[in-house]
Amino acid sequence: MTDPATESFVAHRNLLFTVAYEMLGSAADAEDVLQETWLRWVGVELEQVRDERAYLVRITTRQALNRLRTMKRRKEAYVGPWLPEPLLTAPDVAEDVELAESLSMALMLVLETLGPTERAVFVLREVFGVGYDEIAEAVDKTPEAVRQIAHRARKHVDARRPREAVSASQTRLVLEKFQRAIDTGDLQSLLDVMAPDIVLIGDGGGVKQAALRPIVGADRVIRMVTGGLGKVDAKLSLTPTVINGNPALLARLDDELDGVMVFRIEDALVTGLYYVRNPEKLSRLDAETTLTLR
Structure with a gap:
């Protein structure tokens, strides 16, 4: 048997x-936020809470906001x-287009x-459908201010997000062509699957080798990819997977x-x-x- 606070938190x-x-974009930091949320949640008088879900989301948002500000300093010192x-997510997540x-x-x-x-406002409003009044309590703003922030954030994101959602099946088809081109060393096929203005971003964190700046343009990306493979004395293998609800490829060198x-x-x-990386x-x-x- 568990106490009501634990049951609600687990649910x-x-x-x-x-x-x-x-x-946050970081699972490790998200786990820390959940731990901080739990420590605050167990001190709450549950009989005074009208909506436990909303209350927990509010605590989580506040802790994540604190963590975001800390992460900003870490990212400024990040290498590359x-x-x-x-x-890694279940394959059926890819079929939930919104998620x-x-x-x-x-x-x-x-x-x-x-x-x-x-x-915080964009995520709560656009992703999770939280009401403006609830968001206002979470971010310590007035509902009107939250509406204005949400409008600006939505406009900013819409100008930069992909033009249209691509189905999981369409993505898998493109990835199959990409994987086949890499496996066969067919540079023309690789070029055929890339947009002329493709952007390659590598994250090695200063631990693994990666470009310190984004690489722009199909020709430059292909030279980067093939040049990097030419320097590695190991066999590259690509395996389909589902990452963040979207088809992706795991890259292994000699099975590592x-x-x-x-x-x-x-x-x-x-x-x-x-x-x-x-x-x-x-x-x-x-x-x-x-x-x-939900």
């Missing part, structure tokens, strides 16, 4: 983790580009360009995990290739993480 834990992860921590889009690497990178409060390749697809072409960000690939919007 909403997956939702709270998803809220924290969407705000910073990419969100990839999470998969909100978790996509492409959208989460756009959220990185928002300020902490803007990101090297990183995760996540893609932004538009018009059946790869417009963004995100390669996470930092070993500290590859710890959540052994077991599926349960994510939910």
Whole structure:
């Protein structure tokens, strides 16, 4: 038997983790936020709480906002580009278009360009459908101010997000072509699947080798990819997987995990290739993480 506080927290834990992860882009930090949420939750008089779910989301949001400000300083000192921590998710998550889009690497990178409060408001309103009054309590703003912040954040994100959502089946088809081109060394086929203005972003965190700046343009990306493979005395193998609710590829060198390749697809072409190699960000690939919007 468990006490009511524990039962409520456990019942909403997956939702709270998803809220924290969407705000932070880091599973490790999201777990820390949940621990902080729990410590505050057990001190609450439950009989005074009208909506336990809303109350827990409010605590989680406040703790995530505090963590966001701390993470900003860490990211400024980060070596090379910073990419969100990839999470292994169940294949059926990819069929939930709303959830998969909100978790996509492409959208989460756009959220990185928002300020902490803007990101919190956008995530709560646009992703989780939280009311303006509830958001106002969570971010310590008036409902009218929250409406204005939400409008600005939505306009900012809409101008930078992919033009249209791509189905999981369409993404898998493009990834199959990409994988086949890599496996066969067919550079023309690789070029055919890339948009002319493709952007490659690698995250090695100063631990693994990666470009210190984004690589732009199909020709430059292909030279980067093939040049890097030519320097490695190991066999590269790519395995389909589902990362953050979206089809992706696990990259192994001689059967040892090297990183995760996540893609932004538009018009059946790869417009963004995100390669996470930092070993500290590859710890959540052994077991599926349960994510939910409810």
